[in-house]
Amino acid sequence: MASALVIFVGLIVALLIVATFMSLKIIPQNHAGIVERLGKYRTTLNSGPHLIVPFLDRVRYRVDQREQVVSFPPQGVITEDNLTVEIDTVIYFTVNDPVSATYEIVSYIDAIHQLTMTTVRNIIGGMTLEQTLTSRDQINRTLGAELDTATTRWGIKVNQVELKSIDPPPTIIDAMEKQMRADRDKRAAILTAEGERQAAILTAEGQKQSAILKAEGEKQSSILSAEGERQAAILRAQGEGRAIETVFQAIHNGNPDQKLLSYQYLQTLPKIASGENASTWIIPAELTRALGTLGGAVGDIPVDGGGSRREVDLDEQIVDENSTPDDTSSAVEEAIKAARQAESPVARPGDGDEESTPPPSA
Numbered sequence: 001m002a003s004a005l006v007i008f009v010g011l012i013v014a015l016l017i018v019a020t021f022m023s024l025k026i027i028p029q030n031h032a033g034i035v036e037r038l039g040k041y042r043t044t045l046n047s048g049p050h051l052i053v054p055f056l057d058r059v060r061y062r063v064d065q066r067e068q069v070v071s072f073p074p075q076g077v078i079t080e081d082n083l084t085v086e087i088d089t090v091i092y093f094t095v096n097d098p099v100s101a102t103y104e105i106v107s108y109i110d111a112i113h114q115l116t117m118t119t120v121r122n123i124i125g126g127m128t129l130e131q132t133l134t135s136r137d138q139i140n141r142t143l144g145a146e147l148d149t150a151t152t153r154w155g156i157k158v159n160q161v162e163l164k165s166i167d168p169p170p171t172i173i174d175a176m177e178k179q180m181r182a183d184r185d186k187r188a189a190i191l192t193a194e195g196e197r198q199a200a201i202l203t204a205e206g207q208k209q210s211a212i213l214k215a216e217g218e219k220q221s222s223i224l225s226a227e228g229e230r231q232a233a234i235l236r237a238q239g240e241g242r243a244i245e246t247v248f249q250a251i252h253n254g255n256p257d258q259k260l261l262s263y264q265y266l267q268t269l270p271k272i273a274s275g276e277n278a279s280t281w282i283i284p285a286e287l288t289r290a291l292g293t294l295g296g297a298v299g300d301i302p303v304d305g306g307g308s309r310r311e312v313d314l315d316e317q318i319v320d321e322n323s324t325p326d327d328t329s330s331a332v333e334e335a336i337k338a339a340r341q342a343e344s345p346v347a348r349p350g351d352g353d354e355e356s357t358p359p360p361s362a
Contacts (some may be wrong), residue, residue, distance in 0.1 A: 022054035032098040034061040063098035072113050077124040089116055089165040097155025107156045119146045135165055
C-alpha cells in the first residue's frame with residue numbers, strides 16, 4: 001500500500017514537472033510565436049518568456065520578423081525586341097503581420113519568388129534590350145512597388161528590390177562589343193580629323209603670316225635697293241661730270257698744239273683696234289689728209305673754249321644732287337658743249353651749238 005502511494009506521488013510530481021516545462025515558452029528577440037489551442041489560433045507571443053496551458057495550447061509557428069534577404073536564381077525573360085536575357089533578382093522584405101504570413105499563404109517565400117518572376121516578365125516584356133540595360137533603377141522601383149502591393153495582404157513589407165545581373169545572349173554581347181568598338185573608333189577618327197583640321201588651319205595661318213612678312217621684307221629690300229641704285233647713279237653722274245670738267249680744264253690750261261693732237265689721235269687708233277669685236281680694221285688712204293685737216297681745225301680752236309676755268313679739287317667730297325643740283329648740271333652741260341666743239345673738225349668760234357657738215361675729201 002505504501003509503495004503504491006509513493007509511485008502515485010512520483011507520477012504526480014513528474015506530471016507537474018512536464019506540465020511546467022510545456023507551459024513555459026521563451027520567444028527570441030524580433031520573433032513572434034503563433035499559439036494554437038486545440039488547432040485554432042489563440043494568440044501571438046512576442047519576444048520574452050510566456051506561460052501557456054499545457055496539453056491544450058502549443059506554439060505552432062515561430063515567425064522571424066527581422067529583414068530578410070532572398071536571392072532568386074537567374075530566369076530567362078524575353079524583351080520587346082524578342083531577345084532573351086537572364087535576370088537575377090534580390091528581394092529585401094520584412095514580416096509585419098505574423099498571423100497573416102502564417103495563415104494567409106502557405107509559403108510566402110515561394111509566393112514572392114513566383115510573383116517576382118511574373119512581374120519581371122511583364123516589365124521587361126515592354127522594354128527593348130537597350131532600355132533594359134540602361135533602366136535598372138526604373139525596373140527596381142517598378143518591381144518593388146508591384147511586389148509590395150501584392151504582398152501587403154500576406155503581412156509582408158517589400159523594402160527593396162535589386163537586379164543583380166542582366167545577361168544578354170553571347171551573340172548579342174559580341175555584337176554590342178563590336179558596336180562599342182565601332183563607336184570608339186568613330187570618336188577617335190573624329191578627334192583625329194579635328195586635330196588635323198586645326199593643325200592645317202594653324203599651318204596655313206603661319207604660312208600666310210610668313211608670306212606677308214616675306215613680301216613686306218622684299219618690298220622694303222626693293223625700295224632700299226632702288227634708293228641705293230638711285231644714289232649710286234647720281235654719284236656716278238656727278239663723278240663723270242667732274243671728270244669731264246677736269247679733263248677739259250686741263251686741255252684748256254695746257255693749250256695743246258696740232259702736233260700733240262695728231263699724236264694723241266695716232267695713240268688712240270691701236271686702242272680702237274684692240275677691241276674684242278674688232279677682228280678687221282681698215283685705215284683709209286686719206287689718213288694723212290685727214291690728219292692735216294684735223295690739225296688745221298684744232299689750230300683754230302681758241303684757248304678759251306667756253307668751258308669752266310675753275311680748278312677742280314679731285315679730293316673734294318661728292319655731294320648728293322639734291323643739295324647742289326644747279327652747279328653740277330650746268331658744269332656737265334658746259335663740258336658736253338666743249339666736247340662737241342672739240343670733236344667737230346670744222347667747228348669755228350661763234351658757231352654756237354650747231355655743227356657743220358665736213359667737206360668731202362679730195
